[in-house]
Amino acid sequence: MAAAALSLLFTGSLVAGILTGLSGTSQQWAGAESDRPTLFTLAPEIAASKEEGAPAIPPAKTAARSRSRPLPPTPVFAYGAEQSGDDEPSITRQSILVPMVDQASKETLAPAADPAESTSNVEAAWNVYQALVWRRVLAHRPTGLHMLGEATLRFTLNADGALVDAAIHRSSGNRMLDRLALRTLRAATPFPPPPKEIEGRALTFTVNFRFS
Amino acid sequence: MQKVSTFRASRRRACLCFLSSVAPLGLSAPALAQEAIALPDIDIESAAGQDPVPAIVERIDRADLRARQTGSSDTARLLQSIPGVDGYSAGGFSTLPVIRGLEAQRVGITVDGVTITSACPNDMNPPLSYTDPQTIASIGVITGVSPVSLGGDSIGGIIAVETAPPQFARAGETLLTGEASAFYRSNGDGFGGALSLTLASDTLSLTYNGSYTQADNFEGGESLGTVRSSEFAKTDHSLNLAAQTNIGLFELKGGYHFSPYEGFPNQYMDMTVNKSWFVNGHYAGAFDWGDLDARAHYRKNDHEMNFLDDKGGTAGGGMPMNTQVRQAGYNVKADILLGGAGTLRIGNEFQHQWLNDYWPPVAGSLMMGPNPYINVNGAKRNRLGSFVEWEKTWGGITLIAGIRNDQVWMNTGDVAPYGTGMMQMADMMAAAAFNAAGHRRHNSNWSGSALLLYDLSELAKLELGYARKVRSPNIYERYSWGRGSMSSRMIGWFGDGNGYVGNLDLKPEKADTLSAALTLRDGGEEGWFFKVAPYYTHVTDYIDVVKLQNFTDMMGMPTAIVQLQFTNQDAEIYGLDVSGSVPLWSNDRFGKGGLSGKASWLRGRNKSDNAPLYHQMPLSGAVSLEHSLAGFETRIDLIWASGKDRVDPTRNEPRTAGYALLDAQVAYSWKAYRFTVAAENLFDKAYSAPLGGMSLGDYNATGVLRPVPGRGRSINIGFDVKF
Numbered sequence: 001m002a003a004a005a006l007s008l009l010f011t012g013s014l015v016a017g018i019l020t021g022l023s024g025t026s027q028q029w030a031g032a033e034s035d036r037p038t039l040f041t042l043a044p045e046i047a048a049s050k051e052e053g054a055p056a057i058p059p060a061k062t063a064a065r066s067r068s069r070p071l072p073p074t075p076v077f078a079y080g081a082e083q084s085g086d087d088e089p090s091i092t093r094q095s096i097l098v099p100m101v102d103q104a105s106k107e108t109l110a111p112a113a114d115p116a117e118s119t120s121n122v123e124a125a126w127n128v129y130q131a132l133v134w135r136r137v138l139a140h141r142p143t144g145l146h147m148l149g150e151a152t153l154r155f156t157l158n159a160d161g162a163l164v165d166a167a168i169h170r171s172s173g174n175r176m177l178d179r180l181a182l183r184t185l186r187a188a189t190p191f192p193p194p195p196k197e198i199e200g201r202a203l204t205f206t207v208n209f210r211f212s
Numbered sequence: 213m214q215k216v217s218t219f220r221a222s223r224r225r226a227c228l229c230f231l232s233s234v235a236p237l238g239l240s241a242p243a244l245a246q247e248a249i250a251l252p253d254i255d256i257e258s259a260a261g262q263d264p265v266p267a268i269v270e271r272i273d274r275a276d277l278r279a280r281q282t283g284s285s286d287t288a289r290l291l292q293s294i295p296g297v298d299g300y301s302a303g304g305f306s307t308l309p310v311i312r313g314l315e316a317q318r319v320g321i322t323v324d325g326v327t328i329t330s331a332c333p334n335d336m337n338p339p340l341s342y343t344d345p346q347t348i349a350s351i352g353v354i355t356g357v358s359p360v361s362l363g364g365d366s367i368g369g370i371i372a373v374e375t376a377p378p379q380f381a382r383a384g385e386t387l388l389t390g391e392a393s394a395f396y397r398s399n400g401d402g403f404g405g406a407l408s409l410t411l412a413s414d415t416l417s418l419t420y421n422g423s424y425t426q427a428d429n430f431e432g433g434e435s436l437g438t439v440r441s442s443e444f445a446k447t448d449h450s451l452n453l454a455a456q457t458n459i460g461l462f463e464l465k466g467g468y469h470f471s472p473y474e475g476f477p478n479q480y481m482d483m484t485v486n487k488s489w490f491v492n493g494h495y496a497g498a499f500d501w502g503d504l505d506a507r508a509h510y511r512k513n514d515h516e517m518n519f520l521d522d523k524g525g526t527a528g529g530g531m532p533m534n535t536q537v538r539q540a541g542y543n544v545k546a547d548i549l550l551g552g553a554g555t556l557r558i559g560n561e562f563q564h565q566w567l568n569d570y571w572p573p574v575a576g577s578l579m580m581g582p583n584p585y586i587n588v589n590g591a592k593r594n595r596l597g598s599f600v601e602w603e604k605t606w607g608g609i610t611l612i613a614g615i616r617n618d619q620v621w622m623n624t625g626d627v628a629p630y631g632t633g634m635m636q637m638a639d640m641m642a643a644a645a646f647n648a649a650g651h652r653r654h655n656s657n658w659s660g661s662a663l664l665l666y667d668l669s670e671l672a673k674l675e676l677g678y679a680r681k682v683r684s685p686n687i688y689e690r691y692s693w694g695r696g697s698m699s700s701r702m703i704g705w706f707g708d709g710n711g712y713v714g715n716l717d718l719k720p721e722k723a724d725t726l727s728a729a730l731t732l733r734d735g736g737e738e739g740w741f742f743k744v745a746p747y748y749t750h751v752t753d754y755i756d757v758v759k760l761q762n763f764t765d766m767m768g769m770p771t772a773i774v775q776l777q778f779t780n781q782d783a784e785i786y787g788l789d790v791s792g793s794v795p796l797w798s799n800d801r802f803g804k805g806g807l808s809g810k811a812s813w814l815r816g817r818n819k820s821d822n823a824p825l826y827h828q829m830p831l832s833g834a835v836s837l838e839h840s841l842a843g844f845e846t847r848i849d850l851i852w853a854s855g856k857d858r859v860d861p862t863r864n865e866p867r868t869a870g871y872a873l874l875d876a877q878v879a880y881s882w883k884a885y886r887f888t889v890a891a892e893n894l895f896d897k898a899y900s901a902p903l904g905g906m907s908l909g910d911y912n913a914t915g916v917l918r919p920v921p922g923r924g925r926s927i928n929i930g931f932d933v934k935f
Contacts, residue, residue: 134251142503144258145496147456148380148414154248173383173414175458180498184254187549204248211256 125197130205133157133191137207140187142180149174149211151181157203161191169206181209258377267610267665268675268729269352270294279845279879281345282395282888282930285404285425288340291371295745295789295810296355298829300707301904301920303474303483304402304427304444306341308705310903311355312747313785313816313828314368316705317686318721321371322363324465326492329565331513331537333587333688335705336476336483340373342469344423344448346393346406349374355789356727356747357677360616360661361545361557364597367681367723367751378417378454378463379410387412391934399892399926400442402427419452421467429475429522432921433898439921440522441475441482441909460497460504466490473520477920478707478905481517481533484526488513502555503547513537522909529574533587533702538566554604557614565593567687571630571702579635585699589625591687608667616659620684620720623652624691629699642695646716653690655720657682675729675745685718689755689778697763700775706826707905707920708863711763711775718755719780725749735795738804742792754783756818756825759862772864772917783825787814803841810834815858826860827903829853830870843882849875856902866906866919871899873922888930896925 149172156165166185168178185207194203272291280290288307291297299307300315308316317330321339328339354362354370362370381387387410394405404425411418426445429438450467467490474483490511497504517533518526526532545559569588573581601614626647629639661679668674692703692714700711729745757776765771793808811833816825832853839846852872859865874897877890900919907920 130249130251134254137251138254141254141256142498144256145461145498146258146377146379146454147461148382149456174456176460176498179500183498183500183549187551202247205251206248207251208253209256210253212258 122197125195126201129194129198133205134207136188136191137185140184141209142184145177145180145211147174147177147211149177150208151178151211152206152208153181153185154204154206155185156205157191157194159193159199161193163189163191172209172211177209177211180211184209267673268356268358268663268677269354272351272353274349277345277348277351278393278886278932279847279877279888281393281932282890282928283397283875283877283892285344285346285402285427286340287343287345287348287351287373288338290345291351291353293810293834294353294355295743295791295812296369296787297353298812298832298903300705300827301478301901302705302707303336303341303476304400304430304442305344305425305446306336306338306474306476308335308338309340309371310827310829311353311369311371312749312787312789313814313825314723314749315827318366318683319368319371320358320363320366321373323373324375324492325372325494325507325543326490326509326511326541327363327365327563328511329537329539329563329567329593330686330688331515331535331567332483332517333533333535333569333692333703334476334479334481334517336474336479336517337486337488337513337515340371341446342448342488343373343375344406344425346404347375347408347421347423347448347450349377356675356729356745357661357663357679357725359601359603359612359663360599360614360659360679361559361601364561364599364616364618364657364659364681365563365595365620365683367683367721367725367749376408376419376421376450376452376465378419378452378456378461379412380417380454380456381412381414383414385414387417389935391932393930393932395888395928395930397427397892397926397928399923400427400430402430415456417452417454417456419454420450421452422449423447430926431924433893433896433924436898436921436924439477439907439910440913441520442477443520444471444474446471446474446486460495463492463494465492465494467492475520475522475909477907477909478709480523480701480709480908481531482520482523483515484518484520485514485516487515502549505543505545505547507543508541510540511538513539523912529577529580531571531574531580533569533571535567535569535588537568540564554602557599557601557603559597559599559601561595561597563595563597565687567591567593573630578633579698580630582631583628585630585639585694586626586628587694587699587702588687588691589627591624591691592622593687594621595619595684610665611663613662614660618655618657618659618682618684620655620657621653622684622687622690624687625651627693629694629696636696638696639694639699642693642713646693649716651691651716653716655682655684657684657720671732671734673731673733675727675731677725677727679725680722681725682720682722684720685715685755685778688712688714690714690716690718695760695775697775701763701773706863708826708865709773709906709908709911709917710863711773712757713760713775713777715778718778719753721751721753721755721780723749723751723754738795738798740792740794743790745789746787747789748786749784751783751785753780754818755779756781756783756820757862774862774864776863781818781820783816783818783820785814785816785825785828787812803839803844805837805839808836808838818860821862823861824858826863826865828856828858830856830858830902832902843880845879845881847875847877847879849877851875853902868900868902868904868919871897871922873897873899884934886930886932888928888932890928890930892926892928893922893924898922898924 151172152170154167154169158164171178286305286307288299288309296312298310311319323339331337352372358370390409392407396403406423409420424447429442431438448469452465454463469488471486476482492509495506515535518530541563543561548556550556567588568590571585573584596619599614599616603612627643629636629643659681663677666674694700700713704712727747731743733741755778758779760775760777762770763773789812791810796805796807798804813831816828818825834849834851837848855870856868859867874894875892876894879888899922901922904920907918911917
């Protein structure tokens with residue numbers, strides 16, 4: 001009993017240590033002032049991603065530029081579809097998993113040699129999946145409307161990645177913006193099914209759409 | 213931790229259970245009661261406008277304009293920083309933009325979603341002359357093939373200007389924001405300023421934009437001296453009321469433009485008054501099935517030409533020429549979301565233009581009287597455009613394909629010369645012939661375009677496009693009729709001093725364009741990029757000119773100017789635009805430095821007479837070094853153009869010499885303030901812009917005909933504050 005508790009404690013603190021170390025580099029691009037957790041404090045490599053079509057997560061603000069160069073396009077999933085025929089981004093290009101998981105595939109993880117490695121693989125897969133869901137919604141975002149508001153949606157996916165529930169969690173105050181947020185979410189379906197490692201988890205997310 | 217799957221009861225599962233509840237150790241606890249994981253925010257910014265294909269649009273945003281508004285009040289001139297964009301010089305704020313060899317009305321230009329029709333035989337008030345860089349929010353330019361949804365009745369690129377987009381406040385708050393700017397330019401003693409002010413609640417927004425600019429004659433470099441007839445003044449004001457409602461965004465914008473004078477160095481006439489006011493209503497809504505965008509507008513132009521002081525003034529009557537234009541139209545567009553099958557875009561627009569152009573008689577003049585010269589008698593040009601376009605994105609590929617039809621109806625009334633005296637014989641006969649012919653014309657123009665955007669890899673993107681675009685002749689190309697020396701020289705926007713005669717039998721121009729672009733990019737906004745974009749355009753029934761006669765002097769000797777008539781010929785233009793930028797250094801001590809550059813080459817040929825097309829920009833480019841440190845931004849530009857040797861013999865086009873100019877600018881930003889000091893043409897180099905035309909104002913005063921000099925050295929200072 002004590003051994004089990006100790007090993008759990010050890011695993012927990014190991015994961016916590018990894019998380020804390022990695023989150024140290026997240027400040028400069030944590031972006032949103034909200035104190036909502038940003039899962040990508042776990043994955044600073046995303047910020048360093050060379051990908052310019054999909055902005056670094058959180059999205060890079062189009063800060064004032066003194067050159068009239070073409071703006072990076074709104075994300076149209078710059079990755080080629082190489083895993084399957086559908087339009088999800090190729091995870092193999094993501095560098096977030098470099099220290100944790102074999103880049104070749106998120107589906108087949110090497111069998112964990114010890115609990116610590118397997119749980120870190122699981123957490124990595126969980127983060128990857130969240131990133132995937134977020135990017136899919138981002139890819140379907142509309143162009144600017146010159147309307148201001150923030151609408152928060154709450155949605156749930158089932159084990160196949162299908163959308164089972166989507167609702168306005170906090171309205172923007174404008175029904176059209178709320179409608180647009182829901183439409184963007186529905187356009188992003190179907191989401192890919194979650195990987196085996198995180199099977200059984202509740203896939204309930206909230207996402208805040210900021211129209212400006 | 214709920215909803216634990218009971219499929220696997222392994223130890224790993226138990227670990228998972230525990231871990232998922234302790235996992236957010238590096239994160240603060242979710243703000244929600246349930247364990248819904250909060251994804252990062254999705255920002256939808258309106259700054260990018262409503263481009264259907266952001267990837268192919270070159271955008272100049274407010275920050276870019278703020279950095280350059282000190283140097284020029286001519287929006288079309290500021291666009292020349294984009295590879296492939298040049299300009300026919302004209303008055304101080306009326307440069308006619310050229311994109312890849314196709315100019316002015318061949319380019320699809322909109323201001324706040326509305327096309328502004330030309331209202332002058334010399335095209336003195338093109339759409340961009342109604343804008344001021346200080347109050348523009350953003351400009352989108354497409355130099356290559358563009359989707360049919362962005363406009364019809366044009367065969368070249370697209371320029372879309374957006375001013376005063378509405379801003380709203382957060383719920384329960386009031387927003388008061390704005391920007392004020394001012395500038396002074398030593399060359400020509402130019403000065404001006406602008407104010408933008410927005411007052412908004414969370415549902416209503418009121419934006420005011422106002423600007424003023426004026427300058428005296430400018431000076432060319434070194435000993436080229438003053439360029440006569442280049443003074444100008446104008447003021448623009450607009451008010452935009454917007455409402456953010458549950459069914460969408462509503463906007464009502466109205467504005468007024470007044471220019472008391474604008475000298476045109478390369479025209480015989482100057483603009484002595486231009487008054488224009490407009491109303492522009494807009495609705496945009498998003499529904500479950502897609503988006504809807506509707507616009508309706510009306511504009512009234514009153515434009516007068518005569519001689520400013522350098523060309524003799526109006527003490528002796530001058531030569532008054534008045535043009536009135538009324539235009540109205542609507543524009544409806546729907547984006548229908550087809551789910552996995554992409555987006556279907558359908559649209560319809562109607563543009564009505566009425567133009568009346570008459571030249572009042574001058575008391576005591578043998579030639580200009582006793583009757584008014586009726587140049588264009590209440591001409592109407594109506595266009596009904598419809599399009600269907602499909603867009604789909606999958607993997608790294610985006611495909612946009614569409615077809616478009618524009619119905620153009622034109623008609624005009626009978627015309628009359630000044631009188632029936634000996635001096636007016638040529639015009640009398642021309643008027644009789646014109647009035648005997650039918651004037652009603654109808655064209656059904658089919659256009660189509662297909663664009664493919666392909667992500668080759670993380671670093672490389674490829675764009676391929678093919679378009680067939682059709683443009684019907686404008687009112688002056690079809691309905692100008694005067695054959696006399698003086699009356700024909702009043703027509704034309706080419707700045708060459710030649711006389712132009714219209715042609716009732718003109719057919720629409722049909723252009724087939726192939727364009728491609730390869731963009732290599734690494735490192736995001738702080739990284740490097742390189743873009744190479746070749747293109748080829750073949751225009752069937754290109755409206756060029758044939759020579760009718762030489763103009764002879766008193767002795768009967770031919771002069772440098774000729775009389776030409778518009779006619780359909782075939783032309784081809786091909787070229788290459790190259791651009792790139794690379795960051796040089798970035799550290800705390802020395803700030804950030806970068807180098808960027810562009811170069812453009814094109815070759816245009818009239819296939820019917822096998823001669824070069826008129827006003828082709830020779831090989832040209834720019835290299836810029838930028839540096840920023842603390843609040844300082846420094847910029848040094850080297851702008852160069854090689855000599856123009858390919859000239860159109862039909863128009864007696866002059867050659868111009870190559871040149872290189874150095875511009876330098878330092879700006880200091882402190883809080884919301886920005887101070888700019890700039891030197892344009894720092895070494896006061898004497899040069900003539902290749903597309904500058906002939907200096908007719910100087911010719912009038914000195915008898916010497918020379919190309920219009922480019923601007924000599926100017927020290928500019930500017931100030932800008934955002935609040």
